[in-house]
Amino acid sequence: MNYRMITYILGWILLFEAGFLLVPSLTALIYGEQAVKSFLLSIAICVVVSALLIFKKPKNTSLRSRDGFVIVSLSWIVLSLFGAIPFMLTGATTSFVDALFETVSGFTTTGASIFNNVDILPRSILMWRSFTHWVGGMGVLVFIMAFLPLSGGRNMYIMRAESPGPSVSKLVPRVRTTALLLYGIYFALTLLEFVILLCGGMSAFDALNTAFATAGTGGFAPHSDSMNGFSPFLQVVVGVFMLLFSLNFSSYFLVLKGRFKDSFTCEIRTFLVIVAAAVTVITLNIRGMFSTVGEALRHAFFTVSSIISTTGFATVDFNLWPQLSRAILVLLMFIGACAGSTGGGIKVSRIIIYFKTAVRELRTAIHPKQVKKITMDGKPVEQTVVRSSLVFLVCFMLVFVCSVLIVSIDNYDLPTNFTAVAATINNIGPGLNAVGPTYNFAFFSPLSKLVLIFDMLAGRLELLPMLLLFAPTTWKKS
Amino acid sequence: MKNLHRKQEGSMNIIIVGCGKIGQNLAEQLDEEGNNITVVDISPEKVQEISTRLDVMGVVGNGATHAIQQEAGIDDADLLIAVTGSDELNLLCCIVARKSGHCHAIARVKQPEYSTEASYLKDELGLAMVINPQYAAAEEIARVLRFPSAMKIDTFAGGRVELVKFRLPVDSPLVGMSVREMAAQLHPDVLICTVERDAEAYIAKGDLVFEGKDVISLIASPKSAADFFTKISYRTRSVKDVIIAGGGKTAHYLCDMLLRDGMAVKIIEKEARVCEELCTLFPDATVIHGNAGDQEILIEEGIERTGAFVALTNMDEENILLSLFAKRVGKGKLVTKINRFDFSDLVDQLDLDSIIYPKNIASDVIVRYIRAMKNTIGSNVETLYNVIKGKVEASEFIVKEGSLITGKPLSELAFKKNVLIASILRGQKVIIPRGQDCILPGDHVVIVSELMGLHDITDVLR
Numbered sequence: 028m029n030y031r032m033i034t035y036i037l038g039w040i041l042l043f044e045a046g047f048l049l050v051p052s053l054t055a056l057i058y059g060e061q062a063v064k065s066f067l068l069s070i071a072i073c074v075v076v077s078a079l080l081i082f083k084k085p086k087n088t089s090l091r092s093r094d095g096f097v098i099v100s101l102s103w104i105v106l107s108l109f110g111a112i113p114f115m116l117t118g119a120t121t122s123f124v125d126a127l128f129e130t131v132s133g134f135t136t137t138g139a140s141i142f143n144n145v146d147i148l149p150r151s152i153l154m155w156r157s158f159t160h161w162v163g164g165m166g167v168l169v170f171i172m173a174f175l176p177l178s179g180g181r182n183m184y185i186m187r188a189e190s191p192g193p194s195v196s197k198l199v200p201r202v203r204t205t206a207l208l209l210y211g212i213y214f215a216l217t218l219l220e221f222v223i224l225l226c227g228g229m230s231a232f233d234a235l236n237t238a239f240a241t242a243g244t245g246g247f248a249p250h251s252d253s254m255n256g257f258s259p260f261l262q263v264v265v266g267v268f269m270l271l272f273s274l275n276f277s278s279y280f281l282v283l284k285g286r287f288k289d290s291f292t293c294e295i296r297t298f299l300v301i302v303a304a305a306v307t308v309i310t311l312n313i314r315g316m317f318s319t320v321g322e323a324l325r326h327a328f329f330t331v332s333s334i335i336s337t338t339g340f341a342t343v344d345f346n347l348w349p350q351l352s353r354a355i356l357v358l359l360m361f362i363g364a365c366a367g368s369t370g371g372g373i374k375v376s377r378i379i380i381y382f383k384t385a386v387r388e389l390r391t392a393i394h395p396k397q398v399k400k401i402t403m404d405g406k407p408v409e410q411t412v413v414r415s416s417l418v419f420l421v422c423f424m425l426v427f428v429c430s431v432l433i434v435s436i437d438n439y440d441l442p443t444n445f446t447a448v449a450a451t452i453n454n455i456g457p458g459l460n461a462v463g464p465t466y467n468f469a470f471f472s473p474l475s476k477l478v479l480i481f482d483m484l485a486g487r488l489e490l491l492p493m494l495l496l497f498a499p500t501t502w503k504k505s
Numbered sequence: 506m507k508n509l510h511r512k513q514e515g516s517m518n519i520i521i522v523g524c525g526k527i528g529q530n531l532a533e534q535l536d537e538e539g540n541n542i543t544v545v546d547i548s549p550e551k552v553q554e555i556s557t558r559l560d561v562m563g564v565v566g567n568g569a570t571h572a573i574q575q576e577a578g579i580d581d582a583d584l585l586i587a588v589t590g591s592d593e594l595n596l597l598c599c600i601v602a603r604k605s606g607h608c609h610a611i612a613r614v615k616q617p618e619y620s621t622e623a624s625y626l627k628d629e630l631g632l633a634m635v636i637n638p639q640y641a642a643a644e645e646i647a648r649v650l651r652f653p654s655a656m657k658i659d660t661f662a663g664g665r666v667e668l669v670k671f672r673l674p675v676d677s678p679l680v681g682m683s684v685r686e687m688a689a690q691l692h693p694d695v696l697i698c699t700v701e702r703d704a705e706a707y708i709a710k711g712d713l714v715f716e717g718k719d720v721i722s723l724i725a726s727p728k729s730a731a732d733f734f735t736k737i738s739y740r741t742r743s744v745k746d747v748i749i750a751g752g753g754k755t756a757h758y759l760c761d762m763l764l765r766d767g768m769a770v771k772i773i774e775k776e777a778r779v780c781e782e783l784c785t786l787f788p789d790a791t792v793i794h795g796n797a798g799d800q801e802i803l804i805e806e807g808i809e810r811t812g813a814f815v816a817l818t819n820m821d822e823e824n825i826l827l828s829l830f831a832k833r834v835g836k837g838k839l840v841t842k843i844n845r846f847d848f849s850d851l852v853d854q855l856d857l858d859s860i861i862y863p864k865n866i867a868s869d870v871i872v873r874y875i876r877a878m879k880n881t882i883g884s885n886v887e888t889l890y891n892v893i894k895g896k897v898e899a900s901e902f903i904v905k906e907g908s909l910i911t912g913k914p915l916s917e918l919a920f921k922k923n924v925l926i927a928s929i930l931r932g933q934k935v936i937i938p939r940g941q942d943c944i945l946p947g948d949h950v951v952i953v954s955e956l957m958g959l960h961d962i963t964d965v966l967r
Contacts, residue, residue, distance in 0.1 A: 197556075197562045199541065199562065199578075200518070200542050200560070200561050200562040201560055204541070205562075410550050
């Protein structure tokens with residue numbers, strides 16, 4: 028374990044965080060808010076700690092596989108710990124666990140909040156919440172590693188650990204260029220949404236916040252009623268962009284390269300079929316609750332898009348919907364977005380692998396000697412990928428069950444506990460019943476909140492890095 | 506968009522087909538030099554391993570198919586290098602690449618049958634280069650046998666300047682002398698570039714004192730180098746007879762070269778069939794049918810008195826042991842071939858004269874070719890050698906008209922730390938530069954420095 032190198036990289040993370048904090052500071056300055064002092068103080072704290080850590084560049088810059096995992100999980104924890112400082116300093120909340128919950132929820136693009144009423148919060152705090160979504164959506168580490176002059180670019184370990192999906196591949200040979208392309212696409216799409224929202228009549232502040240929160244598939248809205256207060260047009264725009272941000276980003280790259288056929292992958296096709304099916308069933312199911320079919324369709328589309336992209340915006344209180352619709356939404360939570368997007372969940376590509384593995388297993392029961400490879404887009408899926416996907420599911424279940432058990436100590440009803448864990452581990456935000464879209468997570472005990480914080484981080488980093496952090500073998504010498 | 510990941514300065518898009526020893530070596534070196542590398546191999550494990558270790562993209566599949574080449578980005582590629590284990594596959598890869606892309610193609614060809622037709626293949630198939638690792642290794646061995654004082658010889662300016670590496674014997678008169686004292690006493694027309702001692706490398710300064718077992722690199726014309734070794738009376742006698750252990754392809758090529766140089770060659774090979782083949786091809790050579798691992802045979806064939814012993818069996822361990830034995834019983838020049846071993850530090854400590862790593866030689870030759878290619882797109886490095894891997898490089902530049910470095914005496918120029926102007930070739934004349942010498946346009950200048958990846962000669966100025 029190269030401790031010196033790990034702390035060095037953590038130092039750089041903090042320096043970048045200080046840079047991120049400039050955005051809300053600027054907001055506070057523009058709106059003349061008191062909070063500007065708190066933000067500047069937070070920046071100062073980050074810079075001082077960072078300076079201590081990066082003062083001297085370590086001699087040995089080699090990283091092993093386990094270093095990569097530890098760096099990823101620690102970076103996200105450090106990022107969240109220091110990102111929580113402004114919430115405390117501005118007096119937005121007095122409990123550190125609450126502040127940490129809010130920050131982790133932001134960086135992991137969950138969007139589960141502990142605030143009852145966000146309309147009374149300073150605008151700079153709202154901006155910081157949305158901005159953490161935007162930063163966390165694409166992942167910070169790959170960005171930092173790609174541009175930091177510290178290693179010979181042997182950071183595939185880190186890229187693997189941070190990027191969502193069963194297998195990570197690069198678009199072009201260099202990590203640096205790949206990162207540049209991905210962030211470029213991310214930035215361009217965010218800008219596009221911002222402009223369309225602005226043209227649709229949203230205020231600049233709301234449009235920027237919404238664009239950030241959509242891009243990261245986060246879900247912190249600048250108003251307590253989420254997206255309910257905006258015009259139908261704006262709701263549809265946000266609904267469409269949530270879907271766009273939950274597609275595999277490498278497909279955008281292929282589209283730009285003019286390879287349309289290759290970009291329409293099996294995963295994206297399946298994803299769109301699931302969305303279409305869910306929207307149809309829910310529209311039929313909730314038709315009676317709205318005056319026109321069009322309105323029902325709009326709300327069904329928005330909600331499905333919001334849940335499957337793991338964003339968590341709401342136009343209506345879907346907690347009041349019939350049981351069938353509610354059940355479908357809970358299932359969508361687990362499916363999640365496409366691999367290589369900013370969304371969370373188990374990921375559509377893994378679901379496809381599970382399905383195909385199950386079918387293959389059933390076939391071998393009938394033809395015991397049959398040899399069959401699982402393929403996706405005409406290419407064989409390596410057995411190691413299948414295996415790690417299956418292990419992912421087992422770990423997921425394990426973390427999930429343990430979390431539900433611990434959260435149940437608080438003695439709320441099962442749907443609340445179940446969906447609270449589902450909504451955090453899949454990085455969605457709102458669940459059902461007491462954690463429904465019109466409520467928040469403030470009422471949980473600190474212990475439950477800590478468990479949910481762990482779930483959010485574990486869900487965003489796809490379990491392995493967070494679990495390895497607690498494995499004794501990670502810290503053994505050899 | 507299409508051009509977004511195209512050339513930054515001096516970077517090329519290179520596809521390497523085959524992730525064996527040479528492929529991996531190439532990927533590593535070319536990656537370090539800032540090229541965009543895509544590797545292709547049929548084995549997912551190999552691709553996975555290399556793309557985790559290096560910043561390269563991996564594609565799994567048959568590199569000779571158009572579809573896989575497309576996936577690897579043949580449309581944007583500047584160069585495809587086919588180094589799989591099969592000659593036919595390599596040639597096919599190159600043909601497909603030449604037809605579908607606009608890139609150059611390099612093929613590894615190891616069968617002697619094809620190898621003798623290398624230039625025909627090159628011309629007819631439009632290949633940029635045909636590389637035969639065994640042949641290249643044999644060439645390097647022949648070079649050190651012709652000049653046994655050296656562990657390794659690299660050449661600049663078409664052979665008119667040499668970079669010679671040798672190990673200083675403990676009883677040499679140079680031991681205890683500083684570089685400055687040596688220059689004052691011997692007036693040699695050579696330039697000491699670097700000294701390696703206990704895995705540390707030093708750029709030689711005037712006050713550096715030589716110690717026994719130092720590995721010294723020097724630059725000189727071939728004649729001055731020979732004179733220098735005579736002056737310090739270090740093994741200057743050229744090799745007259747050679748024993749080669751193992752009769753593989755490298756031995757085959759080497760035997761041919763050495764016989765043409767007029768040396769007496771003795772090959773020990775355990776397979777009767779190979780022995781017969783060799784003695785038909787080389788009637789002048791002595792072919793011994795026997796196991797080179799047998800001490801009695803080695804002694805009987807005169808390992809104690811031979812001028813040189815070359816261990817070329819297929820087993821790295823056997824080669825090392827044979828050389829150790831030859832070192833103990835004889836005084837001849839030793840050459841040891843090592844194919845797979847990655848313990849080069851350890852092997853260097855054994856003090857076995859020259860160690861030949863065919864995989865490194867092949868990739869060095871290709872890398873050198875690529876550098877020359879890059880020449881046309883910005884950088885103007887002519888040839889480049891790793892004097893000490895990853896620490897010191899020697900590069901040759903052709904000085905252009907109007908370059909900042911011209912016209913002033915060297916002593917008046919502000920150089921960066923640890924830069925050595927090692928030699929200037931003007932017309933046919935080799936100048937070992939002193940402070941009052943000037944660099945003129947058109948000169949070939951060899952620079953030894955710790956700065957990696959120089960693009961222009963002015964990069965060495967502060």
